[in-house]
Amino acid sequence: MSDLPLVGLPADTRPKRTVTASAGKSRKVRRLNGRDKLVLGFMVGIPTLIQAVFIWIPMLLSVALSFTRWNGLALSDIKSNGLQNYKFVVQDYPPFWPAVQHNIIWLAFLALVATPIGLLLAVLLDQKIKGSRIYQSIFFTPVMLSLVLVGIIWQLMYEKDNGLINNLLRTANTPHAIDWYGNSSINLWAALVAATWRHAGYIMVLYLAGLKGVDPSLKEAAAIDGATASQTFFRVVFPAMRPINIVVVVITIIEALRAFDIVYIINRGTNGLELISALIVQNLVGEGQVIGVGSALSVMLLVISLVPITIYLVRTFKKVD
Amino acid sequence: MAPQESAPSAAEAESGFSRRTVLKGIGFGAAGIAAAPVLAACTGGSKPSSGGGSGGAVSKSVTVGSGSSDDVPKRAYQAVFDAFKAQSGDTVKVNTVPHNDFQNNINSYLQGSPDDVFTWFAGYRMRYYASKSLVAPIDDVWDSIGSNFSDALKQASTGDDGKKYFVPNYNYPWGYFYRKSLWASKGYQVPKTFDELKTLCAQMKKDGLIPIGFADKDGWPAMGTFDYINMRTNGYQFHVDLCAHKESWDQQKVKDVFDNWKALLPYQDPSALGATWQEAAQNLGKQKTGMYLLGSFVTQQFTDKKVLADIDFFAFPAMAVEGQDSVEAPIDGLMLTKKAANNQAAKDLLKFMGSGKGQDAYASIDTSNLQTAKDADTSKFNALNKKSADIIANAKHISQFFDRDALPAMANNVMIPALQKFIKDGSIDTKNLEAQAKSLYAAQ
Numbered sequence: 001m002s003d004l005p006l007v008g009l010p011a012d013t014r015p016k017r018t019v020t021a022s023a024g025k026s027r028k029v030r031r032l033n034g035r036d037k038l039v040l041g042f043m044v045g046i047p048t049l050i051q052a053v054f055i056w057i058p059m060l061l062s063v064a065l066s067f068t069r070w071n072g073l074a075l076s077d078i079k080s081n082g083l084q085n086y087k088f089v090v091q092d093y094p095p096f097w098p099a100v101q102h103n104i105i106w107l108a109f110l111a112l113v114a115t116p117i118g119l120l121l122a123v124l125l126d127q128k129i130k131g132s133r134i135y136q137s138i139f140f141t142p143v144m145l146s147l148v149l150v151g152i153i154w155q156l157m158y159e160k161d162n163g164l165i166n167n168l169l170r171t172a173n174t175p176h177a178i179d180w181y182g183n184s185s186i187n188l189w190a191a192l193v194a195a196t197w198r199h200a201g202y203i204m205v206l207y208l209a210g211l212k213g214v215d216p217s218l219k220e221a222a223a224i225d226g227a228t229a230s231q232t233f234f235r236v237v238f239p240a241m242r243p244i245n246i247v248v249v250v251i252t253i254i255e256a257l258r259a260f261d262i263v264y265i266i267n268r269g270t271n272g273l274e275l276i277s278a279l280i281v282q283n284l285v286g287e288g289q290v291i292g293v294g295s296a297l298s299v300m301l302l303v304i305s306l307v308p309i310t311i312y313l314v315r316t317f318k319k320v321d
Numbered sequence: 322m323a324p325q326e327s328a329p330s331a332a333e334a335e336s337g338f339s340r341r342t343v344l345k346g347i348g349f350g351a352a353g354i355a356a357a358p359v360l361a362a363c364t365g366g367s368k369p370s371s372g373g374g375s376g377g378a379v380s381k382s383v384t385v386g387s388g389s390s391d392d393v394p395k396r397a398y399q400a401v402f403d404a405f406k407a408q409s410g411d412t413v414k415v416n417t418v419p420h421n422d423f424q425n426n427i428n429s430y431l432q433g434s435p436d437d438v439f440t441w442f443a444g445y446r447m448r449y450y451a452s453k454s455l456v457a458p459i460d461d462v463w464d465s466i467g468s469n470f471s472d473a474l475k476q477a478s479t480g481d482d483g484k485k486y487f488v489p490n491y492n493y494p495w496g497y498f499y500r501k502s503l504w505a506s507k508g509y510q511v512p513k514t515f516d517e518l519k520t521l522c523a524q525m526k527k528d529g530l531i532p533i534g535f536a537d538k539d540g541w542p543a544m545g546t547f548d549y550i551n552m553r554t555n556g557y558q559f560h561v562d563l564c565a566h567k568e569s570w571d572q573q574k575v576k577d578v579f580d581n582w583k584a585l586l587p588y589q590d591p592s593a594l595g596a597t598w599q600e601a602a603q604n605l606g607k608q609k610t611g612m613y614l615l616g617s618f619v620t621q622q623f624t625d626k627k628v629l630a631d632i633d634f635f636a637f638p639a640m641a642v643e644g645q646d647s648v649e650a651p652i653d654g655l656m657l658t659k660k661a662a663n664n665q666a667a668k669d670l671l672k673f674m675g676s677g678k679g680q681d682a683y684a685s686i687d688t689s690n691l692q693t694a695k696d697a698d699t700s701k702f703n704a705l706n707k708k709s710a711d712i713i714a715n716a717k718h719i720s721q722f723f724d725r726d727a728l729p730a731m732a733n734n735v736m737i738p739a740l741q742k743f744i745k746d747g748s749i750d751t752k753n754l755e756a757q758a759k760s761l762y763a764a765q
Contacts, residue, residue, distance in 0.1 A: 084760070092760065182538060182595015187595075270738055271745070286729075288733030293760075
């Protein structure tokens with residue numbers, strides 16, 4: 001089964017197709033011959049291998065490394081370090097708790113502001129207004145832009161003396177100019193606005209597909225029963241999009257956990273923009289590499305991420321059963 | 322997108338770690354965050370290939386790995402190699418890598434299949450790889466070029482084991498830059514002591530200027546101020562020992578540094594944390610700020626010839642000890658990789674780099690730095706270069722820069738956030754600095 005928008009296809013087309021297909025080979029299923037086994041083996045084996053090599057093995061090694069101290073040179077330099085890395089992160093590493101806090105704010109903001117905006121856009125554009133396609137493209141563009149461009153665009157908006165916002169506020173080049181990126185009490189919100197700009201477009205597309213899949217007769221029935229437009233939406237249409245809603249919730253949580261790019265572009269996640277993912281990169285990439293600490297941070301993020309992923313998978317598989 | 326990406330070569334070292342390519346970050350961010358340490362781990366296992374490659378005494382070719390990817394330094398190094406080729410007949414093959422990538426990947430680069438010679442920096446960054454035997458000692462090269470360098474430079478090229486590992490090419494001093502015309506019109510005098518500096522700052526503030534330009538969005542520029550106040554308060558040796566974590570961070574001497582710095586905080590540009598050094602340089606050029614402490618590469622920002630001619634600088638004022646004996650002047654140069662230990666052509670190239678002729682070839686293209694060899698041609702120096710050279714020549718101690726003298730992780734992961742917080746609210750937790758330092762230095 002799939003939770004993807006496809007689910008909205010008219011429900012009766014698929015079983016029919018299956019019937020015609022299986023009617024063609026009504027013969028008794030032969031046992032798999034050697035070649036079939038080989039092909040199947042490849043088809044299952046290669047993805048499994050890729051999965052193992054690129055995800056599972058590195059992940060397990062990361063977990064192992066998080067209990068060690070290592071300078072990244074010879075393997076013989078790896079020294080056991082017990083839980084010291086975790087202790088270091090929690091007790092001695094000043095950016096850690098702000099990062100956790102910022103990730104939570106990030107999640108709350110995406111869930112309470114960005115996602116509803118995406119839903120609103122989708123509902124608006126689902127009406128048969130003129131130029132709907134054009135608006136859709138405009139709102140979806142940020143999702144497709146490369147990060148370099150996103151950075152440049154928001155730099156143009158937020159720059160202290162040359163940026164658009166401060167010039168519109170007429171504070172540019174004055175002592176009152178708002179330091180959007182440098183002031184650690186507002187730069188997180190500036191980054192969240194930029195994140196919303198991308199996230200809303202993404203959510204919008206998902207909901208547009210979802211709305212298209214809702215059976216129009218549901219709306220008509222509601223209208224006949226005398227429901228208002230908002231009642232129709234919140235009591236009938238929105239619950240009917242349940243599969244999409246679940247996907248959106250999962251996507252929102254994942255986006256909040258892996259939020260990284262925008263803060264990294266602004267100032268590499270320092271001075272008020274600390275996020276767990278940015279700390280991981282700082283500790284693992286480049287000369288400032290501290291493999292043990294970086295691994296410990298990644299394991300922590302992994303464990304946090306497992307919670308929503310597990311809930312999602314459990315729900316999905318329940319339905320299959 | 323990193324607007325600071327356009328930083329010039331001379332700034333590479335300080336800015337390098339802080340200007341990692343965005344792409345790289347994104348790559349790691351996207352590629353399953355939990356998998357990242359192992360990507361690093363993969364490179365960790367390979368042992369340095371010994372002796373192979375282009376080794377052998379008869380080799381007539383040498384490969385160079387260069388992190389000098391900006392246009393001017395890239396052409397400047399090419400000029401050096403061309404001149405070397407013309408003199409020796411040996412062929413030189415250059416592999417230029419964007420400087421952020423080069424620095425970030427140096428661990429795996431040196432352990433994989435590196436070139437014979439590579440561009441690098443003096444300081445802890447050099448001694449660290451020397452102590453891990455990833456680079457080859459070049460005492461035989463120094464036998465022939467030794468007389469061409471001052472003792473301070475010799476010391477800066479020496480590893481912990483007393484062997485030489487590094488051939489200096491150029492360096493550049495850090496100091497307070499200012500506009501002569503502005504100072505002349507207001508009657509400001511160059512401050513010799515810290516008290517004079519504070520008085521001058523107060524006067525400038527009264528005159529409606531921001532006394533001290535400051536930019537620390539990238540995190541590293543503030544280390545210059547820290548280094549100078551530390552050396553003027555506690556002396557050069559303390560700086561070295563602190564950077565090597567032979568001294569504790571949690572002691573009164575370190576607190577004194579921050580207490581002294583606190584006196585300057587009200588005079589620093591309040592928007593420092595949102596600004597890059599390029600922006601701060603522009604503010605100096607526009608006479609919005611009175612002075613700005615940075616490396617002499619700051620002059621590359623002044624494209625207007627009139628402004629450039631109006632720029633001068635002075636050494637950091639004296640405070641408690643050693644007067645103005647110490648100058649922060651990071652050195653860039655070349656090193657020999659392990660695999661090229663027996664490559665005569667590579668050693669000849671290093672000798673050439675250590676000669677005035679080789680360094681002049683570099684300086685003929687990149688004029689923002691100073692040659693380090695004694696027999697280099699200084700006749701083309703402008704006034705600013707001459708002054709820079711004098712200050713370095715008269716210095717009793719040459720420090721590198723915090724991120725070159727200290728463990729990179731200490732500079733990158735600990736000092737950047739700590740200094741940014743200090744600039745923001747004037748608070749510093751030396752106990753925590755020590756706790757972090759203890760853990761990080763132990764991991765090496």
